[in-house]
Amino acid sequence: MSEEPAKGRVLMLDMEPELKSDVPDQACCQEMHNNLRNSDLYLGYNKRTREYFIPYKIDCGGGVYLLTYCPWCGKLLPGSLREKLGDILFDELCLDDFFDDPNMPNEFKTDEWWKKRGL
Numbered sequence: 856m857s858e859e860p861a862k863g864r865v866l867m868l869d870m871e872p873e874l875k876s877d878v879p880d881q882a883c884c885q886e887m888h889n890n891l892r893n894s895d896l897y898l899g900y901n902k903r904t905r906e907y908f909i910p911y912k913i914d915c916g917g918g919v920y921l922l923t924y925c926p927w928c929g930k931l932l933p934g935s936l937r938e939k940l941g942d943i944l945f946d947e948l949c950l951d952d953f954f955d956d957p958n959m960p961n962e963f964k965t966d967e968w969w970k971k972r973g974l
């Protein structure tokens with residue numbers, strides 16, 4: 856068995872301009888909602904990509920580990936929309952920057968884009 860972390864679930868910190876946590880409109884349970892809102896734990900939510908994550912210690916290279924299940928209630932969390940967002944930004948809108956393209960419509964800077972599409 857490998858000691859390496861599951862690379863598919865890890866996003867390196869340099870991919871994000873800043874690592875901050877949002878609070879989802881609806882969480883799977885009250886514990887998740889409270890812990891995201893209180894930010895006492897190393898736990899985060901990215902509303903733009905719909906990703907729940909645990910940040911890596913900075914001396915371990917930074918980055919985040921994406922959560923698949925809620926640690927409190929055990930429910931399967933909604934999947935990441937990072938790939939879908941990239942498809943839209945690069946293939947459909949022909950933008951150059953995932954985070955900060957001057958031509959990016961405002962809906963793609965928040966969770967508006969995936970809510971509007973019923974994802």
Ligand SMILES: [Zn+2]
Nearest residue numbers: 883884925928
């Ligand atoms: Zn939960």
